[in-house]
Amino acid sequence: MELSSRQDGPLQIVAVIGSRIDAAVAIEFKDAMRAATDTPSPTVILDLSEVEFIDSSGLGAIVASMKHLGQSRSLVLAGLTPTVEKVFRLTRMDSVFGVFPTLQDALDAQAA
Amino acid sequence: MTSAPTIPEVHISVTSSEMAVRDALSKLLTALGPLDLDVEDAGTVELVMAEAMNNIVEHAYPEGDVPGPIRLACAHSDDGLHIKITDSGRPMPDGTTPVGRPTNLDVDFCDLPEGGFGWFLIQDLAKEVEYRRVDNDNQLTFRLPVGT
Numbered sequence: 588m589e590l591s592s593r594q595d596g597p598l599q600i601v602a603v604i605g606s607r608i609d610a611a612v613a614i615e616f617k618d619a620m621r622a623a624t625d626t627p628s629p630t631v632i633l634d635l636s637e638v639e640f641i642d643s644s645g646l647g648a649i650v651a652s653m654k655h656l657g658q659s660r661s662l663v664l665a666g667l668t669p670t671v672e673k674v675f676r677l678t679r680m681d682s683v684f685g686v687f688p689t690l691q692d693a694l695d696a697q698a699a
Numbered sequence: 700m701t702s703a704p705t706i707p708e709v710h711i712s713v714t715s716s717e718m719a720v721r722d723a724l725s726k727l728l729t730a731l732g733p734l735d736l737d738v739e740d741a742g743t744v745e746l747v748m749a750e751a752m753n754n755i756v757e758h759a760y761p762e763g764d765v766p767g768p769i770r771l772a773c774a775h776s777d778d779g780l781h782i783k784i785t786d787s788g789r790p791m792p793d794g795t796t797p798v799g800r801p802t803n804l805d806v807d808f809c810d811l812p813e814g815g816f817g818w819f820l821i822q823d824l825a826k827e828v829e830y831r832r833v834d835n836d837n838q839l840t841f842r843l844p845v846g847t
Contacts, residue, residue, distance in 0.1 A: 609721065610757075621799050640745060642822060643817040644814075647814045647816070654808065654809060655765045666751075669742060670738070670742035678801070679804055682804065
């Protein structure tokens with residue numbers, strides 16, 4: 588499970604390199620997120636645009652990553668592909684996260 | 700009159716593991732190719748099948764048990780895909796499938812759920828979900844209203 592990370596002022600943008608966050612990689616994803624977000628950035632944007640499939644284990648791992656950041660920092664999701672969006676919508680987890688169709692939308696919302 | 704595309708019944712068998720679930724999903728979606736499912740319906744199939752098989756890997760053949768077979772049968776008809784998933788692992792604890800209630804999100808930040816979504820997604824997307832213990836096998840059957 589590979590993540591790439593870059594800093595844009597107070598924003599940290601973490602992109603998932605890979606097409607699946609499923610049961611096979613959920614723990615690995617959680618550990619990689621923990622390591623990647625060991626920064627003081629108040630806002631982390633998770634770019635999911637390469638991810639085509641997520642299951643409930645992957646969803647749980649994203650929730651765990653948000654909880655690990657704590658309430659003083661926020662995890663924002665960007666670039667949800669159709670099946671990923673479906674999982675967040677059906678579980679109503681889209682009401683817990685800031686969710687944006689594209690990375691640019693997420694950046695614009697942070698700049699506003 | 701043109702008839703809707705159809706496919707022969709699909710049978711896939713793998714030995715229980717998280718990577719085997721990926722393998723089975725990929726084989727199933729390839730076999731369903733001629734149905735030309737749209738992205739929404741293909742997502743429904745992959746999601747429900749992933750959740751059902753992940754449950755088998757985690758609970759029917761838990762770590763420490765010898766991994767056994769997971770067998771899928773999928774038949775296409777007018778009202779969708781009729782699925783049967785069979786394994787020879789431990790039975791469902793209460794002899795039935797969990798109800799799959801939506802998780803409660805009206806909770807404190809630190810209590811937000813990190814699991815318990817799987818059966819909700821299955822029950823929400825699949826129709827006529829039934830579980831049977833037959834001899835030493837678990838049989839889960841349901842219909843996915845796609846490719847109609």
